[in-house]
Amino acid sequence: MSNAASHEKNEIIRLKAADDLRKTMDDYFGRLRDAAETGRKKIAWCTSVGPTELLYSMGFEVYFPENHGAMLGAGKNADKYIPSAIAIGYSPEICSYLTSDIGAFLQNETPLQKMGFKSIPKPDILVYNTNQCREVSDWFSFYARHFNVPVLGIHTPLGIDELTPGIIKNVSDQIEGLIPELEKAAGRKFDPDRLKEAVALSHEGCILWRTVLEKAMHKPSPINFFDSVIHMGPIVVMRGTQYAVDYYKILLAELEERIQNNIGAIPLEKHRIYWDGMPLWYKLSSLAKVFSRLDTCIVASTYCNSWVFDDLDAGNPFESSALAYSKLFIVRSDNAKEKILEKLLKDFSIDGLIYHESKTCHRNSNNLYGLQNRLFETTGIPYLEINGDLNDPRCFSEEQSIIAIETFIDQLAGHQK
Numbered sequence: 001m002s003n004a005a006s007h008e009k010n011e012i013i014r015l016k017a018a019d020d021l022r023k024t025m026d027d028y029f030g031r032l033r034d035a036a037e038t039g040r041k042k043i044a045w046c047t048s049v050g051p052t053e054l055l056y057s058m059g060f061e062v063y064f065p066e067n068h069g070a071m072l073g074a075g076k077n078a079d080k081y082i083p084s085a086i087a088i089g090y091s092p093e094i095c096s097y098l099t100s101d102i103g104a105f106l107q108n109e110t111p112l113q114k115m116g117f118k119s120i121p122k123p124d125i126l127v128y129n130t131n132q133c134r135e136v137s138d139w140f141s142f143y144a145r146h147f148n149v150p151v152l153g154i155h156t157p158l159g160i161d162e163l164t165p166g167i168i169k170n171v172s173d174q175i176e177g178l179i180p181e182l183e184k185a186a187g188r189k190f191d192p193d194r195l196k197e198a199v200a201l202s203h204e205g206c207i208l209w210r211t212v213l214e215k216a217m218h219k220p221s222p223i224n225f226f227d228s229v230i231h232m233g234p235i236v237v238m239r240g241t242q243y244a245v246d247y248y249k250i251l252l253a254e255l256e257e258r259i260q261n262n263i264g265a266i267p268l269e270k271h272r273i274y275w276d277g278m279p280l281w282y283k284l285s286s287l288a289k290v291f292s293r294l295d296t297c298i299v300a301s302t303y304c305n306s307w308v309f310d311d312l313d314a315g316n317p318f319e320s321s322a323l324a325y326s327k328l329f330i331v332r333s334d335n336a337k338e339k340i341l342e343k344l345l346k347d348f349s350i351d352g353l354i355y356h357e358s359k360t361c362h363r364n365s366n367n368l369y370g371l372q373n374r375l376f377e378t379t380g381i382p383y384l385e386i387n388g389d390l391n392d393p394r395c396f397s398e399e400q401s402i403i404a405i406e407t408f409i410d411q412l413a414g415h416q417k
């Protein structure tokens, strides 16, 4: 029986690897909890596209506030917490990961309590990279003040058009420059061989993750955006470890099996969409059902592609890290982004784009300076813009957005004919 015939419309076809994912993530949080409770290992906080390889190589357990922010969003609790951050002077216009995370902290609540944590794990040091946005510096500085621990930053220039040797050298020197403070917090010396090992593992994990995402080039796609934003957990929080590598081998094998058996991520794929911008964490499952009902698969996204650091090279760990983390989509100029998108639209056989203009994350909203029109002129691929937010549900009008999506897909069908 064909995949389309054996499943109901509206259905989400669950990946079996979800069980392994849960175990991999539970084990990660178990290691963090153990470090927080026993002090056997030091804890570093890191931004999601920060120098995790260096931190893991120095023996830290690594905690990612953005991952925590996404958990708060997915738990549909962000609007409960954001007012507490606003009350101490953080604007409702800035990153709702930041405001919901700080608000939850002020209310002494965290989804980690369900996993046995007393609170979020206390940092020994915090390390950010501004390659994604400046908010991370303000966010981490709040906790550095609160816990009275050091905060270190890599300041990457934004809007990079061409990655010049000067930029790479500057960022590489900044990464290397973190070492003395990290040694003090870790209570151990930096070991270049351990860094090489972590960079090699990170590279391997990123190649596997890239291969997972590229499986969506197949028609029908064996994976969609709503799977990817969940299954990207290990590449975000365990990049540079064997755990991430092991998990993506499992996921990749399942996707290959799906392709062999012509199983798509949604029952009947007719339209293929590129999603630009952040996920709406509080609406993942309802939007997944909407797209499935419309026979539409979101096969590629700016967001999930952000964790493909395939330029990492164990033979040259600092410079290759600088290159990989400065080549990231979010750091680039609109010119560079347009070229990247043109290629992706072709490679993934995209029928239409949806730009999610996120109220509190301008850095991850790419329809603010005319890119959407210019890309349409060069590719002729239609697009839709929707307004919402990554975490704050008050910025999203569900009914209005679903009507817009339905109309857009209807028009796409006509366009495709």
Ligand code: SF4
Pocket: 066, 095, 096, 097, 098, 132, 133, 134, 135, 136, 360, 361, 362, 363, 364, 390
């Ligand atoms: S990139 Fe956007 S969502 Fe991420 S931390 Fe920065 S402002 Fe927040």
